[in-house]
Amino acid sequence: xxxxxxxxxxxxxxxxxxxxxxxxxxxxxxxxxxxxxxxxxxxxxxxxxxxxxxxxxxxxxxxxxxxxxxxxxxxxxxxxxxxxxxxxxxxxxxxxxxxxxxxxxxxxxxxxxxxxxxxxxxxxxxxxxxxxxxxxxxxxxxxxxxxxxxxxxxxxxxxxxxxxxxxxxxxxxxxxxxxxxxxxxxxxxxxxxxxxxxxxxxxxxxxxxxxxxxxxxxxxxxxxxxxxxxxxxxxxxxxxxxxxxxxxxxxxxxxxxxxxxxxxxxxxxxxxxxxxxxxxxxxxxxxxxxxxxxxxxxxxxxxxxxxxxxxxxxxxxxxxxxxx
Amino acid sequence: xxxxxxxxxxxxxxxxxxxxxxxxxxxxxxxxxxxxxxxxxxxxxxxxxxxxxxxxxxxxxxxxxxxxxxxxxxxxxxxxxxxxxxxxxxxxxxxxxxxxxxxxxxxxxxxxxxxxxxxxxxxxxxxxxxxxxxxxxxxxxxxxxxxxxxxxxxxxxxxxxxxxxxxxxxxxxxxxxxxxxxxxxxxxxxxxxxxxxxxxxxxxxxxxxxxxxxxxxxxxxxxxxxxxxxxxxxxxxxxxxxxxxxxxxxxxxxxxxxxxxxxxxxxxxxxxxxxxxxxxxxxxxxxxxxxxxxxxxxxxxxxxxxxxxxxxxxxxxxxxxxxx
Ligand SMILES: Cc1ncc(C[n+]2csc(CCOP(=O)(O)OP(=O)(O)O)c2C)c(N)n1
Numbered sequence: 305x306x307x308x309x310x311x312x313x314x315x316x317x318x319x320x321x322x323x324x325x326x327x328x329x330x331x332x333x334x335x336x337x338x339x340x341x342x343x344x345x346x347x348x349x350x351x352x353x354x355x356x357x358x359x360x361x362x363x364x365x366x367x368x369x370x371x372x373x374x375x376x377x378x379x380x381x382x383x384x385x386x387x388x389x390x391x392x393x394x395x396x397x398x399x400x401x402x403x404x405x406x407x408x409x410x411x412x413x414x415x416x417x418x419x420x421x422x423x424x425x426x427x428x429x430x431x432x433x434x435x436x437x438x439x440x441x442x443x444x445x446x447x448x449x450x451x452x453x454x455x456x457x458x459x460x461x462x463x464x465x466x467x468x469x470x471x472x473x474x475x476x477x478x479x480x481x482x483x484x485x486x487x488x489x490x491x492x493x494x495x496x497x498x499x500x501x502x503x504x505x506x507x508x509x510x511x512x513x514x515x516x517x518x519x520x521x522x523x524x525x526x527x528x529x530x531x532x533x534x535x536x537x538x539x540x541x542x543x544x545x546x547x548x549x550x551x552x553x554x555x556x557x558x559x560x561x562x563x564x565x566x567x568x569x570x571x572x573x574x575x576x577x578x579x580x581x582x583x584x585x586x587x588x589x590x591x592x593x594x595x596x597x598x599x600x601x602x603x604x605x606x607x608x609x610x611x612x613x614x615x616x617x618x619x620x621x622x623x624x625x626x627x628x
Numbered sequence: 629x630x631x632x633x634x635x636x637x638x639x640x641x642x643x644x645x646x647x648x649x650x651x652x653x654x655x656x657x658x659x660x661x662x663x664x665x666x667x668x669x670x671x672x673x674x675x676x677x678x679x680x681x682x683x684x685x686x687x688x689x690x691x692x693x694x695x696x697x698x699x700x701x702x703x704x705x706x707x708x709x710x711x712x713x714x715x716x717x718x719x720x721x722x723x724x725x726x727x728x729x730x731x732x733x734x735x736x737x738x739x740x741x742x743x744x745x746x747x748x749x750x751x752x753x754x755x756x757x758x759x760x761x762x763x764x765x766x767x768x769x770x771x772x773x774x775x776x777x778x779x780x781x782x783x784x785x786x787x788x789x790x791x792x793x794x795x796x797x798x799x800x801x802x803x804x805x806x807x808x809x810x811x812x813x814x815x816x817x818x819x820x821x822x823x824x825x826x827x828x829x830x831x832x833x834x835x836x837x838x839x840x841x842x843x844x845x846x847x848x849x850x851x852x853x854x855x856x857x858x859x860x861x862x863x864x865x866x867x868x869x870x871x872x873x874x875x876x877x878x879x880x881x882x883x884x885x886x887x888x889x890x891x892x893x894x895x896x897x898x899x900x901x902x903x904x905x906x907x908x909x910x911x912x913x914x915x916x917x918x919x920x921x922x923x924x925x926x927x928x929x930x931x932x933x934x935x936x937x938x939x940x941x942x943x944x945x946x947x948x949x950x951x952x
Contacts (some may be wrong), residue, residue: 364701398734407733414700415733419724425690426725429697436653436679436703459690466685620735621769623793 307357307518309582315357315514316577317591319349319570322373324599325382329372329389329403333549337607338389342403345373347544350569351476352377352446354517355537358525359444364412364434366427367446369404370476370543371416374446380408382598383605392609399612400620420481421447421454424473428460431471431534442528443471444521450481452495461502461534468533472524473499475538476511482547483555499536511539512564514573541569630813635805637779638668638744641786642706644815646676649704652790655682656691656708656744665710666746666805688717692743696726696795699741704790709745712761712799718743719764726795727770741795742786747775748801748839748889749937755925758933760890765797766866772796772820773866777841779809781864784818792820801839821868825877829859831951833877835900836887837863840938844887847943856947866896871903878904882913883950887938892920917946 307315326344333342345352348370356365356377367374375385380396388395389403397407404418414430417423427445434441451457452475464471475495479486492498496506505527509520517539524535542564546553577583632640646652654669660683663670673681684691688709695707709715715722722743729737749758766773772794776782782800789796826841827848836844841862848858859877863869878884884904886897897918904916919938927933 366697396734397732397736400734401732405732407736409733409736415729415737417725419720422693422720422725425693425721426697426700428690429694429699430701431697432694433698433701433703436698437701456689456693459685459687460693462685463687463690463694467682620731622772623730623735623738623740625791625793 305522306515311357312577312582315353316573316583317595318353318377319514319573320591320595321382321598322349322352322376323570324595325372325376325386325602328599328603329386330549332390338403339391340402341369342389342549343370343547344543344545345370347564347569348476348478348511348541349373350514350573351474351511351517351539351541354514355444355474355521358518358521359442362412362439362441364414364430364441364443365446366414366423366430366443367416368420368423368448368451369416369418370448371404371406375406375408375413375416378411378413380406380411380413382602386602386606387609390606390609391611392606393612393616394609398616421451421456423447424451424460425456428464428469428471431464431469432467434470435467440529441470442525444474445471446474446476448481449475449477449479449486449495450484450489452498453490461499461504464534465502465504468531470528470531471534472521472528473534473536475536476541477538478541478543480547480555485555494538496536496538504534504536506536506538508538508540511541512567512569512572514569515576629810631808632779632811633805634779634782634800634807634809635666635668637783637811638786638800639670639672640811641783642669642672643675645787645790646672646680651702651704652706653680653682653703654706654708655684655695657684657686657710659683659708664708666802669708688714689721692718692721693725695741695743696721696739699739700729700737704740706742706744706790709743711757712745712747713757713759715745715761722765722771722795722797723768727768730794731770738793739795740793742789742798743795744798744800746802747799748803749926749933750803752928752930752933754928758926760921762799762866763890763894763896766896770795771867773799774820774864775799775838775866776864777804777838777862779807779811781818781824783811784816785820785864787815788817788820791817796820799838803839807842821865821870823870823873824862824864825859825873826862827858827860829857829881831857831881832859832883832885832947833874833881834858834860834885834887834943834947835863835874836860837866837896838889840887840889843938843940844943846940847947850940850944851947854948856951858947871907874900875904875907878908879911882911885917885919885943885946885950887919887943889921889937891923892918893923895920914950917950919943919946
């Protein structure tokens with residue numbers, strides 16, 4: 305089922321919000337206000353927004369370090385997200401996690417994870433908890449093409465298929481793992497084929513097209529929610545900037561990047577909505593303006609937030625035992 | 629009180645906790661149909677069914693990974709790693725994931741997971757199956773590492789571990805499974821992170837954990853016949869470490885021997901000795917002595933293996949040199 309006009313507009317707005325959030329965070333990074341690694345989601349917005357729009361509120365998300373877009377698509381507060389990137393006390397993890405480890409369990413967003421592939425195992429376990437407790441819940445697990453070569457990927461898919469766990473694996477195939485092209489790292493050209501090895505139904509889709517991602521995810525979710533076990537989606541996409549800030553980008557030519565930029569998923573989705581009469585040009589411009597304003601507020605909130613107190617250093621190493 | 633083996637005490641703890649709390653479940657290699665490689669989980673699959681006692685593929689990463697995810701999602705899993713040597717394949721899950729999530733996500737995610745495993749040597753299993761790797765895990769803030777020496781402690785501490793909201797690595801010793809001891813009937817717990825004086829004495833403090841507690845106690849018996857009174861302290865938990873009873877004991881005896889099955893260099897004893905030096909240097913009558921495993925990959929031959937693991941004779945000799 306196609307989302308109604310309001311939801312389509314919200315999806316478009318989320319894509320613009322992600323883009324502007326990323327541009328702003330890149331700016332903070334250049335100013336030295338964001339430290340560590342910063343992995344941008346620019347160019348891949350259609351995947352996160354299309355897939356996450358198909359989830360129900362009770363569903364879970366577990367993702368990798370390229371997580372800003374997924375967090376925004378799930379409706380996490382951009383102010384608290386940006387504050388986390390800046391390492392402030394108002395951040396989603398109080399400044400303890402940073403860009404790679406965004407979280408908001410109240411929204412079913414169980415974290416971004418920095419160890420490639422590790423979170424695929426955790427997502428599989430979360431799905432086990434849902435199955436065990438008879439919850440009507442699907443866990444969406446998002447990872448890159450590079451993660452499909454790690455042992456965890458294979459151990460997880462095997463177990464999920466064996467135990468029919470309610471997990472949807474979503475591979476964002478952006479053609480590179482850092483600087484290594486997928487064909488230089490994977491003996492199998494299609495990541496979806498790897499899922500077939502574990503008897504998991506899989507599709508390969510155009511990840512630059514928001515509604516195609518939405519449709520495929522909706523179908524996959526239905527399969528998983530009905531108790532048929534896991535499903536696998538490989539979304540073909542492309543990241544416009546480097547792997548992380550400061551990537552010298554020796555592994556791809558500018559032509560290739562430019563070619564993909566011609567297919568900018570936000571522009572494409574905007575045109576599609578215009579063509580379908582959901583919005584007109586003025587609406588798109590207005591959304592652009594509103595989001596830019598929102599980003600100003602997000603950035604000044606984050607930048608004005610205090611650093612975590614030194615006394616918070618030892619907070620949360622252990623949970624105080626009690627009821628879970 | 630009832631006399632019971634260490635193995636049966638652990639099984640009783642599992643059975644009672646599973647009866648008490650629906651969320652407690654077991655997974656691991658050969659835990660179900662086989663009954664556990666060391667027969668600890670024998671009969672539990674029959675009693676609780678395949679939903680709550682799950683045989684897994686031979687895939688340590690996903691055993692612990694799914695355990696972490698399931699714990700995040702509301703279960704209280706007890707994962708079994710056949711031995712701690714194979715636990716290295718899950719070290720990333722324990723160290724990079726289980727121990728980090730509560731802190732990194734500022735308390736939003738709890739991991740009430742117990743990983744049971746078997747460590748130590750003495751059964752002629754040679755280099756890859758005889759290691760004492762507890763220090764690797766006890767090194768990590770966020771982990772709890774428990775190594776009980778008696779049936780009483782094993783049962784009470786496993787129940788406490790299952791009720792704890794943090795990841796607990798519970799390391800058993802295969803040579804302890806048949807030993808017998810008094811265990812109260814019904815429910816009781818032994819708190820994690822509390823050392824225990826297993827025998828009182830005045831002349832020398834012998835610190836040990838796991839099987840080495842029995843070596844220390846036997847040594848203390850022999851020393852008593854020669855007029856040396858040894859106090860034996862069982863650490864029981866390696867992290868969080870309860871050093872105070874040991875410091876108090878040392879202030880009384882002014883001599884300490886640490887008996888550890890792990891390797892001497894960088895081992896548990898090194899840390900204990902340093903903390904004693906830091907906190908009770910003025911009470912030192914002689915350097916602290918370590919009776920530790922020899923620094924070799926464990927040899928297979930019976931005589932060589934016996935030499936590589938600290939024995940009663942080593943401890944008696946060390947004590948006589950120290951206070952004689
Ligand atoms: C276990 C592990 N090995 C290496 C790294 C360093 N690393 C971070 S991202 C990355 C590339 C991953 O590529 P992919 O899974 O395709 O995701 P993408 O970044 O393209 O979204 C690497 C090698 C890591 N974080 N974890």
